[in-house]
Amino acid sequence: MDEHALRELFERVSNGELSIEKALSRMRAAPAGEDLGDAVIDHHRELRQGHPEVIYGPGKTSAQTVKLARAIHKVSKRFLVTRTDPAQARALKRAFPKAVHDPVGRTVLALSARSAKKTGILIVSGGTSDQPVVEETRATCRYLGFAAEVWCDVGVAGVHRLLTRVEALQEARVVIAVAGMEGALASVVAGLVAAPVVAVPTSVGYGASFGGIAPLLSMLNSCAANVCCVNIDDGFGAAVVASAICR
Amino acid sequence: MDEHALRELFERVSNGELSIEKALSRMRAAPAGEDLGDAVIDHHRELRQGHPEVIYGPGKTSAQTVKLARAIHKVSKRFLVTRTDPAQARALKRAFPKAVHDPVGRTVLALSARSAKKTGILIVSGGTSDQPVVEETRATCRYLGFAAEVWCDVGVAGVHRLLTRVEALQEARVVIAVAGMEGALASVVAGLVAAPVVAVPTSVGYGASFGGIAPLLSMLNSCAANVCCVNIDDGFGAAVVASAICR
Amino acid sequence: MDEHALRELFERVSNGELSIEKALSRMRAAPAGEDLGDAVIDHHRELRQGHPEVIYGPGKTSAQTVKLARAIHKVSKRFLVTRTDPAQARALKRAFPKAVHDPVGRTVLALSARSAKKTGILIVSGGTSDQPVVEETRATCRYLGFAAEVWCDVGVAGVHRLLTRVEALQEARVVIAVAGMEGALASVVAGLVAAPVVAVPTSVGYGASFGGIAPLLSMLNSCAANVCCVNIDDGFGAAVVASAICR
């Protein structure tokens, strides 16, 4: 129940239109969201956080995914599904022919016409194997209204690839550093800029990378202090944080 | 060697004042910082990142700490030492009587007169045991020019303590959530605001808290996506990230 | 050998019907259960714990599963198989056409007519991906005689979804909180009720969730003390504990 509904409730009590008992019970019963049976859509999220819920694919059937996308699209005129499998993607494309499926980033994205293209977000990545995370980040940024710039394959084993572009780096409002293996990219980038760096460890690597623990710990212990970190392979989260910073 | 020095170098080569060989060798030899023997102060950091180096106390003698503080203060008219032990604090107070020592947050802080008091940072914490981290965060914010607001002891076991202040929460430009034990505060706060939330897991707890691993994992896996995370007990890092966001 | 058999033994020794040597050897040889070759059914469990053994599917052939179900059903007129694979489910349905197979919760359940429908157990879950665990919990409760109430998708990223139903929450005799990711649901729920909360961490999540370690640690470190925890994805265990509490 939002500010507006609460105010209306008080007005109706004040007017005598509503008894106190009924007001109390209505407050308790105010719908938290749209109940779809096995999911409850939090339409208030757009009011609270500026963007509608995003649908996380894994563990949902194609039918459930389409049902959720429809419900969100009806209210918000856009939707984003992350970590889709091919069956979900096909079902979504059938239902929303204009939606865009990116098989690398595993996203399906539908946007309304009014989607502004704000700037300020720069995504840098360590290697080509990080591309799926980079694309999930880029698609989420677009969903949130940002056209992020992307520099791929600028890892620290050839640090001159970064250094020749220092000025452009320093112009970003926020940098998202995507890297697996030892994740040193975040520290090196952060040492070169005054902007906040959102670090995304990826599960790229093998052996003692332990599915991304190595770059995660690296990024949490960065000797450059303007680094904060999201979950392993969490391009979605990095985009949400970066957008919140740029708002 | 900064932009200015590089331009001057080219001008002197252009004027014939400097031979090409000498220019090459000068570029290689450009001092990276002020060499104090066992430490090299990176005075360029203020240019690159907007604030001078911060001195991390552990593993340094009192004499080394004072020497570093003097070198930074001479150039930048302020300094911050974090994680000080009592002996370092006493030595710093003798050398800089106006510096402020906070024994809870374990910081010694010296500021110049011109320190502006910018706002927008809100620090919330789960319990009174998190106070040392809260105070380190607050002092670092002040060093970086921000007067952070602080709400203590609003942990999720009594979630109404947060909910009664939702509007104030929603006005912050960035929220720093400091919590130990299960670290759920970050998720609950992030679900209520559109701003980015910088989460600081603390080592408060025992047993399966594993020195802060429990809240760290909790914060990295937050179901609210506008959360990013710094190291365990890293109030300093959270303040740097939050200031970079607010700049 | 139960109280009754022991008493009879003493009576027969007292009557001289049985020599002491034979009584001693009989005590040693008392059958612990029904021996099916590669499994020993503990029929005494119903006497000791109020319900017959439950069959755990993984690592058993379809034939073994049906054999065990028959043996238990003959004595107890009901059975429950958890974590069934499709082949086991088909074989069980052929043998017991009235049994109910739930493919989401991966259970096959056969009940006798006399199954009372006791109440008091409330299951709350964080998201739709937790549904398999929720359904395993619900089916196990039913097997144990309880018709649990279920609220899905009330995770803490939208904490108002819980708060609007606080009174109903407070009426439960025991709450089972099922959540993956950061598992904060258990703490928030527990802070709102006086009842015990049985927390079930799920393996829903990725990266630093580490297959459910993140919510497990979160729940073990809950700042609300009326929380106890079962194994990751262990809906079965949570239902057994909750039923034992409600008895």
Added chain:
Amino acid sequence: MDEHALRELFERVSNGELSIEKALSRMRAAPAGEDLGDAVIDHHRELRQGHPEVIYGPGKTSAQTVKLARAIHKVSKRFLVTRTDPAQARALKRAFPKAVHDPVGRTVLALSARSAKKTGILIVSGGTSDQPVVEETRATCRYLGFAAEVWCDVGVAGVHRLLTRVEALQEARVVIAVAGMEGALASVVAGLVAAPVVAVPTSVGYGASFGGIAPLLSMLNSCAANVCCVNIDDGFGAAVVASAICR
């Protein structure tokens, strides 16, 4: 703001005694608890959960501890401080001469006259080294109104010590099993009773016990399903859960 206050608010709005604006602002400002500067006492907890807040000693000065104890005692006529150090204990004894300090369990407990002595909780422990956790559990039970029965040193290396007392074991409403090393006590006890078993892993052991991880994992994986688990050494939590079960 509780049910009563909320009703009064509606009545005053209904009566015209209070403007809608003021009602709205009063709801936002309703005090969450008693603010002591660096701590906020949650006096509503007794209403919500049946017992006042418990004070966790570590990280608090003796003065802070006494201040909190006074604030709680003023309202609730009792208090409990856990994990006290000797200085806190002495300060509390000076302020509350009737309070009882248990140096083994590291608790200070003050009770009102009306403390009922309810029964139903049985604490069993594996060895004498688990005594501090046993005593913390016992004191917390007493604070919550329960006179728990205690059996020490009945570990599974001599399983007959338990088996000779099976009937008494089976009469408990809830059993709290406290054990370090391999923590097998919880499984063996749970296999013998129908009641819920609250398992407390302790940090007793060395080497591959890893500070209590070994019994924690053991208890989470118990082959007897009526076991739930609290944090390592968390006698306090076990007592709160057991009391909630017995209510």
Added chain:
Amino acid sequence: MDEHALRELFERVSNGELSIEKALSRMRAAPAGEDLGDAVIDHHRELRQGHPEVIYGPGKTSAQTVKLARAIHKVSKRFLVTRTDPAQARALKRAFPKAVHDPVGRTVLALSARSAKKTGILIVSGGTSDQPVVEETRATCRYLGFAAEVWCDVGVAGVHRLLTRVEALQEARVVIAVAGMEGALASVVAGLVAAPVVAVPTSVGYGASFGGIAPLLSMLNSCAANVCCVNIDDGFGAAVVASAICR
């Protein structure tokens, strides 16, 4: 080079049949085993340890497996292959029609006629899911000349199943305790016997069992001291240790 060959070398040097230089070089070049190209069979192992090498299946082609089995069988008249996959098993059966393939324990075993059937080893297991490890243990014992006795499904959730057979338990020369989940079987058995107990943790379980870490830690921390432990699922190792004890 064994004692005999060394003695002959000295004799030939003493006789003048061999120059010192040649003796030195021959010592360096003494073959360590039969070189099959990508493997070197250690035929001396039977002399040193009383049994020929055992072939570990994983990572070998069917052809390599058969080649190794032939080489060992030619010298020792028996062989054992563990962890075979179906293709290896078929190839071995074609080459050695009398060899026995056990698909549960994943072994292929060929024995000579003279295989004595020594006794003294008792294998006990917690549940039917531990059967593959039990059968690997049994087959390895047979290869090493022991006819082990096996009791399945005597886990501690029904501890009376063990207690009714205590005398037989106490007659074993060595007990091998195979258990997954919390692995408490080893402690309970060891508390009842004077013989050494070789504990085999299995990967049976899920969630916080972590692939067998839970029972492994449990067994390493057993409060009964006559327990020693082998690797997770290592039925082969347990049989080798038990046989070495019984020799």
Added chain:
Amino acid sequence: MDEHALRELFERVSNGELSIEKALSRMRAAPAGEDLGDAVIDHHRELRQGHPEVIYGPGKTSAQTVKLARAIHKVSKRFLVTRTDPAQARALKRAFPKAVHDPVGRTVLALSARSAKKTGILIVSGGTSDQPVVEETRATCRYLGFAAEVWCDVGVAGVHRLLTRVEALQEARVVIAVAGMEGALASVVAGLVAAPVVAVPTSVGYGASFGGIAPLLSMLNSCAANVCCVNIDDGFGAAVVASAICR
């Protein structure tokens, strides 16, 4: 209640000296051991396992330690206390002047005259820093009737130190291999002998030794199969296992 007492009970029931009800109640009440208040001494252990209980020092006061030692000594004429601190050792020496305190192995040992000196146990260790564990092992062996042979400082960095003594090594009935760092000693020794090898990982090392995890894992994964493992630094357990093997 042992075999003898049980037989007597049946005889008295058979004679009519005892009613059935009384026999039942007596069986339930049979004392499990000597109850000293906070400890229960398991005097039956000597009957079951061939040696009286051993007292583990940590977490006990000097007075408790002496009380337990007296109770055991009265029945068994010997005792062993492990991991003693200096205060416990002094108190034990005052009470038992003939007891032997070994400050390196941290044991206090009192033996009766009849202690036979059986042989067959060989202890080998990797380096001088493993000496405390070696001495705990040696003292426990002596308590159990064995005069173990000890070879120190024969680690694998100089493998010839072992190889020159291979024959003596091969004569041992059981070898206890004590090693920290990478714990390779167990594998190398086990490859040279047919006897079982009881491996004791020690916490000697630093960094990635992780308090003994490195040698523990090494020993559990030994490529020589006649190795079994006890807990980190658990010289006591190794001696109990080795004695059980040699009996």
Added chain:
Amino acid sequence: MDEHALRELFERVSNGELSIEKALSRMRAAPAGEDLGDAVIDHHRELRQGHPEVIYGPGKTSAQTVKLARAIHKVSKRFLVTRTDPAQARALKRAFPKAVHDPVGRTVLALSARSAKKTGILIVSGGTSDQPVVEETRATCRYLGFAAEVWCDVGVAGVHRLLTRVEALQEARVVIAVAGMEGALASVVAGLVAAPVVAVPTSVGYGASFGGIAPLLSMLNSCAANVCCVNIDDGFGAAVVASAICR
């Protein structure tokens, strides 16, 4: 931009051919490598490190792999792809018929005629299951100009297999020790030679080997100090380090 290009730039500025502004902008824009869209080839690597980039197969399509191989081959007349899958291998063979595909080591290697065959590298491995890592190491050595010698299956369970070849071992310039399970091979080899030993832990093993953590920790804690370690299964890295040592 390399030394040569930099010198030319200064000369052109000195000659007046280039304005200072343009020189500055050219320095910023100097290409870091050949940009292929989703990858940037670092052709400077051969200048800096003596060999062209190596292509890591996983996460790349066959088409991407061939494109990268072509780009490197055009400049450097050779290439190496590691961890190839069969589809990549087929595509590479079609494009480069002379390239050699090794399905065991999962490499595709193309060499120019001038490839010198330098010596000094000896690879020793513990067992036949380590062969894939051995072959990756061997192929990488060849790519870098070295014809490594290889001894397979000389693990420490039969330490005499190594000892008979000590002199040859001592002649190596650098030894690469490849071993899974407990990884003791590295320590034993290093104790016998003066050369540096590059240790490669492999994921061969099961249970408490934890995918190679056991040998990794073993090698990091080697009691022989002339051991350094690369990642689990990282034959490529070991070859690069060994080649750098031999240069």
Added chain:
Amino acid sequence: MDEHALRELFERVSNGELSIEKALSRMRAAPAGEDLGDAVIDHHRELRQGHPEVIYGPGKTSAQTVKLARAIHKVSKRFLVTRTDPAQARALKRAFPKAVHDPVGRTVLALSARSAKKTGILIVSGGTSDQPVVEETRATCRYLGFAAEVWCDVGVAGVHRLLTRVEALQEARVVIAVAGMEGALASVVAGLVAAPVVAVPTSVGYGASFGGIAPLLSMLNSCAANVCCVNIDDGFGAAVVASAICR
């Protein structure tokens, strides 16, 4: 028994001075080293590895340390003790007044006059807190005959500090990279040179550094392949490896 002694043995057998039986027994009895009671000095190490044993201080008394130092010094005219405590250092200085004690690196070093000063080793470190490890490395290098060059405080947060000295970096025969926190220094350095980089992770850091696990994993996963790694804080090991490389 070395080559020389073995040859002499054969000659005496050849001459008939020694019977075959006696030669055999002498080979078995050849002393492995100098036996000091609780330690066996491996004087052969200098022959095998080019330098005498180094004494590791922890766990040794001052008297033991001096005894070992004397035994080594008598044969080799030099010694090195690492990780000394102050008492050991004082005792060593009394016994060897010319020995040098470095309290930062915790070493005591005695050298003979003939110590050559070879070059080629460059030590770089991330920050001043790494100084103890740097000094242990430097002292060990000196003991092994190398005068290492040292660059302190060139961490990647200010990567220009390294880049201005690239040429000097590229001249090193081997680089030892010492770094805590995220350990990115090793990757950045290795990307700039063709020499092998020996990486030493240090325990400098807090929280999710986990005592050096973060930089250890970082270094094992370096995206620059010419990196190998030693144990956490293992300056000694890095120096031994680097010296072996430079020999």
